[in-house]
Amino acid sequence: MMARLSDSLTRAYHSDLAYNFRKSPVAVLAALVALSLVLAAVFAPLLAPSNPYDPASLNLMDGFTPPMTENAFTGNSYLLGTDNQGRDVLSTILYGARLSLFVGVMAVLFAMLLGIGAGLIAGWRGGWVDTVLMRVADVQLSFPSILIALLIFGVARGLIAPDQRDTMAIWVLIISIGLSDWVQYARVVRSATMVEKNKEYVQAARIIGVRPVVILTRHILPNVMGPVLVIATIGLALAIIAEATLSFLGVGVPPTEPSLGTLIRIGQQYLFSGEWWILLFPAIALLALALSVNLLGDWLRDALNPRLR
Amino acid sequence: MADEMILSLDRVTRRFDISKPLLNRMIEGVGKQYLTATADVSLSIARGETFALVGESGSGKSTIAKMIMGLMPPSVGEIRFDGDLIDPRHGIARATRRRFQMIFQDPFASLNPRWRVGDIIAEPIRTFALMPKTEVAGEVARLLEVVGLAPRDAEKYPHEFSGGQRQRIAIARALSSKPEFIVCDEPTSALDVSVQAQILNLMRDLQDAYGLTYLLISHDLSVVRHMADRIGVLYLGRLVEVAPSADLFAAPQHPYTRMLLDAVPDLTRVGARARAVVGEIPNPISPPSGCAFHPRCPLAQDICKTTAPEARSLGDRGRSVACHMVDGAA
Numbered sequence: 001m002m003a004r005l006s007d008s009l010t011r012a013y014h015s016d017l018a019y020n021f022r023k024s025p026v027a028v029l030a031a032l033v034a035l036s037l038v039l040a041a042v043f044a045p046l047l048a049p050s051n052p053y054d055p056a057s058l059n060l061m062d063g064f065t066p067p068m069t070e071n072a073f074t075g076n077s078y079l080l081g082t083d084n085q086g087r088d089v090l091s092t093i094l095y096g097a098r099l100s101l102f103v104g105v106m107a108v109l110f111a112m113l114l115g116i117g118a119g120l121i122a123g124w125r126g127g128w129v130d131t132v133l134m135r136v137a138d139v140q141l142s143f144p145s146i147l148i149a150l151l152i153f154g155v156a157r158g159l160i161a162p163d164q165r166d167t168m169a170i171w172v173l174i175i176s177i178g179l180s181d182w183v184q185y186a187r188v189v190r191s192a193t194m195v196e197k198n199k200e201y202v203q204a205a206r207i208i209g210v211r212p213v214v215i216l217t218r219h220i221l222p223n224v225m226g227p228v229l230v231i232a233t234i235g236l237a238l239a240i241i242a243e244a245t246l247s248f249l250g251v252g253v254p255p256t257e258p259s260l261g262t263l264i265r266i267g268q269q270y271l272f273s274g275e276w277w278i279l280l281f282p283a284i285a286l287l288a289l290a291l292s293v294n295l296l297g298d299w300l301r302d303a304l305n306p307r308l309r
Numbered sequence: 310m311a312d313e314m315i316l317s318l319d320r321v322t323r324r325f326d327i328s329k330p331l332l333n334r335m336i337e338g339v340g341k342q343y344l345t346a347t348a349d350v351s352l353s354i355a356r357g358e359t360f361a362l363v364g365e366s367g368s369g370k371s372t373i374a375k376m377i378m379g380l381m382p383p384s385v386g387e388i389r390f391d392g393d394l395i396d397p398r399h400g401i402a403r404a405t406r407r408r409f410q411m412i413f414q415d416p417f418a419s420l421n422p423r424w425r426v427g428d429i430i431a432e433p434i435r436t437f438a439l440m441p442k443t444e445v446a447g448e449v450a451r452l453l454e455v456v457g458l459a460p461r462d463a464e465k466y467p468h469e470f471s472g473g474q475r476q477r478i479a480i481a482r483a484l485s486s487k488p489e490f491i492v493c494d495e496p497t498s499a500l501d502v503s504v505q506a507q508i509l510n511l512m513r514d515l516q517d518a519y520g521l522t523y524l525l526i527s528h529d530l531s532v533v534r535h536m537a538d539r540i541g542v543l544y545l546g547r548l549v550e551v552a553p554s555a556d557l558f559a560a561p562q563h564p565y566t567r568m569l570l571d572a573v574p575d576l577t578r579v580g581a582r583a584r585a586v587v588g589e590i591p592n593p594i595s596p597p598s599g600c601a602f603h604p605r606c607p608l609a610q611d612i613c614k615t616t617a618p619e620a621r622s623l624g625d626r627g628r629s630v631a632c633h634m635v636d637g638a639a
Contacts, residue, residue: 200419204479207378208433208486209406222423 020303027303030295037289041097048091049078053257062086064270067277081277083266089277092263093285099259100289103173104240108232110178111239115185116228120216122186123193134190137183145180146245152176153251166254173252177242184231192224226304233297237290244286260286315490315522316377317353321386323372323546327594344594346372347546349386351620356489359516359523361533361554363569364543365590370526372546374492377524378411390490407437410483414495416475420467426453426478427463433486452481456511473504480511490522497532509535530573534558539627542566545590545601548620552628562623562630564606600633608634 012018021027040047050057065071067081067089080089122133140148156172157165196202197220205215240260246252247261255262260282267279328334328341347369354360362370375381377388379401388395393405410433413419420429430449434440440448450460456477467475476496483491493512497505509532515521527533533540533554540557542550542565550563561567572586588605591597597604603613612633620631 200413200415201421203375203378203380204411204413204419204482205432206380207406207409207411208436209401209403210432210436219421219424223421 017303021299024299024303026295027299030292030299033288034292034296037097037285037292038101040094041101044091044094044098048088048094050088050091052087052092052095058086060086064275066275080281081275083263083278084270084275089263089281092258093260093282096258096260096263096282097285097289099170099253099257100240100243100261100286103170103177103243103253103259104236106174107177107181107239107243108236110174111181111235112185112228112232114178115182116189116221118182119186119189119224120193120220123190124197124212124216124220126194130190133186137186140180141183143180145177146242148180149173149176149242149246150249150251152179153246166256169253173243173246176246177239180242181235181239184235185228188227188231189224192227193220196220196223230297230301230304233300234294235297237294237297240286240293241290260289313356314353315356315391316524317389318350318373318377319387319389321347321350321373321376321383321388323347323369323376323381324384342594345546345596346593347376347383347543348596350543350546350548351386352541352548352551354490354522354524356522357516357520358538359525359536361525361527361537361540362543363527363530363533363540365528365586367545367590367593368543369546369593370528370543371494373543374411374494374524374526377492378409379406403437407433407439407486408488409490409492410486410488412476412479412483412491412493412496415499416472416479417467417499419479420475420482422467424466425463426465426467426470429467429478430463430481430485433482437486439486448485449481452485455484455515456481471504472500473508476500476504476508477511480508480515484515484519487519488521490524492524492526494526495528496525498527498529505532512536530569542569545593545596547601547631549602549632550628550630551620552623552630553626556626556628562628562635563602563632564608564634565602568605600631606634610634 021031045051052058059074059076061073062071062076062078062082063084063086065076065078065082065086068077068079069081070077071082078088078090080093082088083092118133118137122130153172153176156168156176160168160172193216202215202219205219210219243252243259244261244264247259248265250265252261253259255266258266263282264279264286267275267282271279323346324343325346326341327344329337329339334340350369350373352360362373364370372381376383377390377395379395379397382396382398390405390409393402395401395405420426424432427446427449430452431445434445434448446463449463453460453462458474458477458481462470462478467478470478496512497508500508512523513536516523523536525533525536537554540552540554541548542557542563544565550557550561550566552562557566558570561570568586591601591604597614599615600606600609600613600618603609606613610633616633618631618633620629622629623635
């Protein structure tokens with residue numbers, strides 16, 4: 001088992017993709033930025049100077065402290081300043097990025113699950129199943145995805161009891177973003193499945209009576225995952241932005257557990273009164289996260305496209 | 310023929326619905342359209358022999374292979390493998406499925422590029438649960454050696470092999486379920502000429518070693534001559550002549566068979582121009598009336614345009630020809 005693992009690692013290091021990666025400074029830089037942001041977000045509880053979710057540790061007197069300046073009342077100083085409630089902006093960014101990433105990753109996984117499932121079935125069965133699934137996808141694609149997310153969010157708010165809204169908000173967000181993004185995966189997987197299912201290796205499996213579920217998951221799925229991973233990477237950046245947009249619009253995660261989008265929404269209220277740091281630093285964090293993931297996705301798409309080599 | 314028949318096709322016809330969608334048909338006022346890929350094909354293959362199906366592209370060879378493998382049902386007629394009906398609409402017993410296998414034309418498409426060679430060869434063994442899991446790796450190694458590859462090749466991926474080596478892997482996979490009958494769909498047409506003979510000789514050796522029955526599908530008459538015991542000639546989905554290999558090459562009866570054989574370059578007639586096959590295979594959506602071959606046939610008479618000829622026996626060596634112009638005395 002270990003031999004196989006190290007064998008695959010050597011193989012991966014010497015692969016075209018790894019070579020292409022080492023030769024692309026943009027990709028290496030984007031990967032470094034994305035990786036450090038992800039690590040910072042994951043280990044936020046260890047890295048952050050304070051816990052912004054803990055009301056007991058907050059002092060309202062600390063509010064609106066500019067970056068690296070002593071507070072006039074308490075004498076405390078913060079690297080990136082504090083927001084209106086006296087929360088350390090650096091800590092809220094770390095915790096906020098953690099939340100944004102979690103929502104983004106879960107939404108992408110949910111969209112992938114839906115899209116790959118629908119695409120495999122539509123491509124394999126063809127006929128009316130294919131027609132129905134793809135018409136649903138067409139209709140969905142004619143709505144802006146943020147509208148769909150808003151719609152789902154509104155419906156979910158009506159269904160969930162008021163005292164549970166804040167705890168369920170994240171999951172509603174994930175499902176909203178996921179439901180508005182599955183179409184891309186479905187389309188790509190469907191067309192790839194239609195190509196693969198006629199190949200002779202699939203016929204060979206059908207001849208010996210391998211069940212369609214097994215053929216789809218063990219034979220066809222591994223062969224259609226390449227383009228799916230590209231979309232997923234770019235989709236992750238889009239999902240993070242969608243989460244920020246929804247939170248900015250006030251339908252996302254509650255202000256007590258802010259994501260990057262919520263922080264930007266809080267910050268923009270104070271921009272014109274001179275407290276610029278509350279908006280600027282979360283915005284830079286969001287930009288860096290989305291941009292680096294997006295650049296990685298772009299690089300991956302080009303690297304996997306044989307015509308662009 | 311007194312030999313035991315392992316496979317029999319009884320008046321097998323396969324039509325494909327190639328109509329436009331319902332809405333288009335209603336708007337344009339056109340009816341349903343069908344393409345007849347094989348029409349009324351009857352043949353039997355004896356245990357242990359190599360039966361070859363030859364014909365131009367579009368003559369229905371691959372459709373017959375797919376129906377025999379249970380990948381699609383015949384529209385009319387029935388296919389029996391050792392007495393068991395082969396029809397995917399009724400389901401095919403696992404015990405029956407194990408006994409037939411297929412070798413494909415394109416060794417670059419017939420092996421899953423994401424699977425290790427060992428897993429590819431083991432798939433039939435695992436699917437039919439032929440042996441305990443602990444013995445599978447040993448069996449794969451043995452099969453690799455049987456087809457002339459090294460046991461350590463099981464760890465590699467298909468892209469690390471050449472076309473000929475891949476075809477050996479495909480043969481090992483076909484052998485792994487210990488089948489009695491193998492359909493070989495143009496097994497060498499994607500390979501270099503230098504490799505073709507190796508693969509054909511391997512197939513012959515395996516036939517002797519395991520008592521296999523082959524249905525060889527090919528358009529390459531030299532391959533067929535090298536391999537086949539009996540030959541069936543397909544034209545536009547119709548079986549026009551069936552004859553033992555030696556008889557067919559020595560004295561082709563059906564005018565289409567003669568045309569095919571005349572087109573093969575021949576060393577005994579150096580300097581003479583090979584006669585090219587005249588005309589093209591007609592459109593199978595609207596086949597000619599009567600005998601499907603009559604528009605290209607040098608012997609065609611009025612009866613050929615109106616009446617489709619039935620297959621008639623010739624001589625006592627299991628030969629049959631479907632042609633009005635060939636008399637039984639030949």
